[in-house]
Amino acid sequence: MSATTHRIPARALAVGSVLLGAAVLVSLTVGKGGVGSADALRALLDPEPGNAAHLTVRSVRLPRALLAVLVGAALALSGALVQTLTRNALAEPGLLGVTAGASFAVVLGTRFLGVSGQAPTLLIAFVGAAVAAVAVQAVGRADPLRLVLAGVALTAVLAGLSIGIRLTDPETFDKYRFWSVGSLAGREQLPLLLPCLVLTLALAAALLLGRPLGALMLGDDVAQGLGVPVARVRGLTLVVATVLAATATAVAGPIMFVGLIVPHLVRRFAQASITWLMVLCLVVGPLLMVVADTLARVLLQTGEVPVAVLTAVLGGAMLIWVVRRHGAMEL
């Protein structure tokens, strides 16, 4: 590729990174508990062991911001992969049944297998998401519209079934309620090493898929001619996208729209390069998530707005803006 094709995405990446850095800093310094901005900065640079305010920043706000970054990156990248794979600008892990599959599996697990605790919940959410993704792909096959239709149908079925189960069993209802809000509040206190590891690995794997996926976009025949193992690349992409969306969903609950809107936003800057698309998603996804999470903490006088509510408002507005300005982008 020539240097000019890299200039625009590189600039977008630089601007995005600066904004992301600023957003993370703001999210660390803003919040309740009477910790001022100056104090928060000092906690980061020069922490005093006995200072409660510094403890708040380092053990609550910092991990929460990191979590927001990881979840945002995972959802956005997963969306980019699914949209590329299905050549459908409307495809999103949520629309393709992944979120509903994870939710349903959590309900089933808590009701019938007595699952509780983080690692088992994570595992079962992942299994549910994977099964749902495979089922939707099997029904939808190559036709993009039918894929979305199948995803919506499966989502509806699973949602109906899990409401049914929750209505019959108050205890499951109670446990699920906590998980389903779609929020980062309190999640930073859970042991997050495992999901973070999984997410990082999957993010790296996704970036490696950029080149073969780019070849795939030229058409299956061309890709085959270029020596790309088409079936294997498709399969791997689906696996990675599912791992990303499922882990993020298992950690943060169902958060819609990040996976749909972020690839839409950055597609114009990526200059038709799949690798650039993914790299930009890695910056803009976290940006959206961190901003939404910060707003979630400060908007209400008491308590928090679930971050999923804010991503929906921000994402919905951006989606409308993008579609109005550039049309519903066909891939």
Add this chain to the structure above:
Amino acid sequence: MSLTLPVAPGRRLRLDVRTALVCLVLALLSLAIGLVSLCWGSGWDPPGDVLAALRGEGPIQISVTQWRMPRIVAALVFGVALGLAGAIFQNLTRNPLGAPDIIGLDAGAYTGVLLVFTLTAASEATIMLAALAGGLSAALVVYLLSSGTGFSGLRLVVIGIGVQAILTAVNSWIILRAELDVAIAASVWQAGSLNGLDWVDIDTPVTVIAVLTVALVLLARPLHQAALGDDLAITSGVRLERLRVLLVLLGVGLSATVTAVAGPIVFIALAAPQIGRRLAGAAGVPLLPAALAGALLLTGSDLLSQWILAPTVMPVGVVTTGVGGLYLLWLLTKEIRR
């Protein structure tokens, strides 16, 4: 296969045999389920007693004619209305996802109802008006945002999904900020249910739906012509802009009327037209199969909702998503094998 029947001198009615058969079967099934529902109350009553009750005799006369009957009429009529509303929007957008519950109209109606609950005293009339106003405003916003240079169905659906997301978020925000009793009342309404509907509750909505359906029948021909493509429609003399506005009004009217009385019963407007279309093997989204599939889905789901967890009655919206979604999935897989 189609038959051509001479209706009157010089006028012939083309009749697609498969479509006619499908419609007949759907209608008969809906009525049969309605009859079974008449027999099903707190327990099973033999059909003989129910028939006697319908003639105005016997011990269960009140519960059959005053309690079960209005519910079944509501299920049939509301099912038809939702199926039609879905068919209108799917024809308009030429997209199977263009259903009022996907593109934000239901969410808009719910926003209207929530505002009434929180700001003023909620009565039946204000709730209904608010649902209508909310649905219409949402439709207006989606339509205005998606118009511009030309009309694109896909663009309308995507913008509708965006509006739906924002409105859903606003709704949960209102519920979060509301007093507890308001929040509970609003959630009960949201579940979507035909429980406790009386003749008094349904007479106005049924009349409204009947009027809107007649109006829709008058527009059916240009609707199907428009679905074939803009150019073709214009050459065959359809005034597209006016037709679209009229159709949007009808579709919103139909779905918002149901939403106002029974709460958002999701998924029927999405699934029924697609089911009807696939059963009839039609190229577009025909209205009559959609309406009848809607009636069958809602009556069937309502019966199931009373029976699954008896004596607890599930919100019918829960069952419609399960039943309609499964059937749609099955139809989609069958389509692949062919």
